[in-house]
Amino acid sequence: MTHISVKVDGTTYEDDVEPRLLLVHYLRDRLGLTGTPIGCDTSNCGACTVELDGVSVKSCSVLAVQADGSEVTTVEGLAHDGELTALQRAFHDKHALQCGYCTPGMLMAARDLLREHPHPTTDEIRHALEGNLCRCTGYQNIVRAVQAASEEEVPA
Amino acid sequence: MIPPAFDYVRPTSVDEAVRALAEGGEEAKVLAGGQSLLPLLRLRLAFPELVVDVGRIPGLRGVREDGDMLVIGAMTTHHDVVHDPLVRRHAGLLAAATATVADPAVRHRGTLAGSLAHADPAGDLPAVVLALDGEMVAQGPRGRRTIAARDFFVDYLQSSLEPDELLVEVRLPKADGWGFHYEKFHRVSQSWAMVGVAALVRRADGHIAEARIGLTNMSSVPLRATATEQALTGAGDAEAVARAAESAAEGTHASQDASATPEYREHLTRVLTRRAVLAAAGMG
Numbered sequence: 001m002t003h004i005s006v007k008v009d010g011t012t013y014e015d016d017v018e019p020r021l022l023l024v025h026y027l028r029d030r031l032g033l034t035g036t037p038i039g040c041d042t043s044n045c046g047a048c049t050v051e052l053d054g055v056s057v058k059s060c061s062v063l064a065v066q067a068d069g070s071e072v073t074t075v076e077g078l079a080h081d082g083e084l085t086a087l088q089r090a091f092h093d094k095h096a097l098q099c100g101y102c103t104p105g106m107l108m109a110a111r112d113l114l115r116e117h118p119h120p121t122t123d124e125i126r127h128a129l130e131g132n133l134c135r136c137t138g139y140q141n142i143v144r145a146v147q148a149a150s151e152e153e154v155p156a
Numbered sequence: 157m158i159p160p161a162f163d164y165v166r167p168t169s170v171d172e173a174v175r176a177l178a179e180g181g182e183e184a185k186v187l188a189g190g191q192s193l194l195p196l197l198r199l200r201l202a203f204p205e206l207v208v209d210v211g212r213i214p215g216l217r218g219v220r221e222d223g224d225m226l227v228i229g230a231m232t233t234h235h236d237v238v239h240d241p242l243v244r245r246h247a248g249l250l251a252a253a254t255a256t257v258a259d260p261a262v263r264h265r266g267t268l269a270g271s272l273a274h275a276d277p278a279g280d281l282p283a284v285v286l287a288l289d290g291e292m293v294a295q296g297p298r299g300r301r302t303i304a305a306r307d308f309f310v311d312y313l314q315s316s317l318e319p320d321e322l323l324v325e326v327r328l329p330k331a332d333g334w335g336f337h338y339e340k341f342h343r344v345s346q347s348w349a350m351v352g353v354a355a356l357v358r359r360a361d362g363h364i365a366e367a368r369i370g371l372t373n374m375s376s377v378p379l380r381a382t383a384t385e386q387a388l389t390g391a392g393d394a395e396a397v398a399r400a401a402e403s404a405a406e407g408t409h410a411s412q413d414a415s416a417t418p419e420y421r422e423h424l425t426r427v428l429t430r431r432a433v434l435a436a437a438g439m440g
């Protein structure tokens with residue numbers, strides 16, 4: 001067992017974990033933060049994307065012990081007091097989800113993009129989301145939602 | 157899937173890491189960005205007894221100049237490489253090729269050194285470092301040694317690093333004044349190269365004075381297209397480049413898989429080499 005201290009969505013947790021525990025399993029099984037889903041076994045789908053110290057990572061491809069001393073933001077840490085962020089609202093308004101399985105990862109990847117490029121082109125949006133697969137929407141509305149959010153004054 | 161159980165250490169210096177690797181022997185594995193190792197563990201294709209996490213060793217991340225060389229620390233991520241002003245200025249080929257690796261989340265964690273140590277023939281960066289005439293600096297219990305890129309890649313997923321050696325930095329001669337282009341052919345976004353061609357071209361008086369070409373995924377190790385490199389000397393127009401590119405697949409040993417036959421890969425090599433050289437030479 002290895003001792004870790006991780007701040008997740010604003011709360012600091014201290015835990016003893018097996019080194020082989022993946023960050024996504026730590027979030028879901030230990031902390032009960034099931035907003036972050038697991039979509040594949042090959043690190044390809046991006047459904048599990050969270051922010052680790054401010055940048056997007058695939059939480060299925062990070063060990064919980066590697067997050068020791070770090071700050072994690074999951075999709076559950078975005079809205080405050082039930083108030084959705086501009087990006088979340090744009091996903092809702094533009095019908096950027098159907099089953100919703102890819103949505104947490106899409107949101108986290110899109111946040112990352114908007115931090116680096118506050119006003120991306122549709123090409124830049126598509127490139128930035130290339131590590132996130134969606135089986136339902138055909139992506140069009142996801143791209144529209146990210147673009148709509150980028151046009152708002154409020155930061156995503 | 158859940159990875160197999162292993163012991164874990166997180167050394168705080170290179171010496172400590174090397175000691176841990178030496179004690180762990182063949183059963184120890186370095187963990188850098190984890191973007192190749194963790195998928196392997198999840199698929200239960202690797203069973204290390206000890207994982208040595210070098211991610212927090214101070215001084216291993218970052219890019220600096222050393223005279224005519226660019227020195228890239230082992231924990232420098234793909235994302236760092238793509239955005240680093242020194243890399244963009246002196247090794248633009250590496251920045252351009254790294255931008256085609258995987259996706260932003262993987263690039264935030266994965267490292268240049270990890271890609272090289274992993275020695276996957278489909279990885280984009282081995283052929284790039286080979287074309288740049290780079291060298292790797294390894295540290296082990298017997299001290300430091302420098303390995304030229306042409307001696308570093310031994311076979312499929314096998315580098316010349318010993319199990320108790322840590323790759324600490326990658327050194328690249330500055331390629332100032334060279335035109336460059338990385339041409340990657342893949343079927344879907346985010347997937348690995350079916351074939352990739354890394355081209356560096358130095359021009360003088362409107363002609364190609366010197367060319368260096370690295371091939372991705374045309375053998376169990378990255379290759380240089382030496383016949384084409386020689387044939388390009390003196391080439392002054394697109395037709396001469398196209399003629400030289402005809403020999404790009406000479407000496408290759410492409411594999412057969414679900415997406416391509418060796419013959420198709422050879423064809424791609426010729427076409428992509430022509431495109432890459434034309435773009436690098438500004439003749440496209």
Ligand SMILES: Cc1cc2nc3c(=O)[nH]c(=O)nc-3n(C[C@H](O)[C@H](O)[C@H](O)COP(=O)(O)OP(=O)(O)OC[C@H]3O[C@@H](n4cnc5c(N)ncnc54)[C@H](O)[C@@H]3O)c2cc1C
Nearest residue numbers: 186188189190191192193258266267270271273279280323
């Ligand atoms: C979805 C996905 C898509 C990808 N697509 C591409 C692609 O298109 N092109 C491409 O080139 N790559 C691709 N990759 C691989 C990616 O580039 C990895 O980051 C890289 O191969 C490994 O770097 P790492 O730092 O993550 O190494 P790790 O996974 O930590 O380690 C990889 C191997 O190298 C060894 N190692 C690592 N660092 C050192 C060191 N300093 N000294 C000694 N040994 C070391 C480890 O022991 C291990 O055996 C992809 C990965 C994923 C998950």
Ligand code: FES
Nearest residue numbers: 039040045046060
């Ligand atoms: S679960 Fe698919 S990338 Fe993490």
Ligand code: FES
Nearest residue numbers: 098100134135136
């Ligand atoms: S909405 Fe179903 S996978 Fe994207």
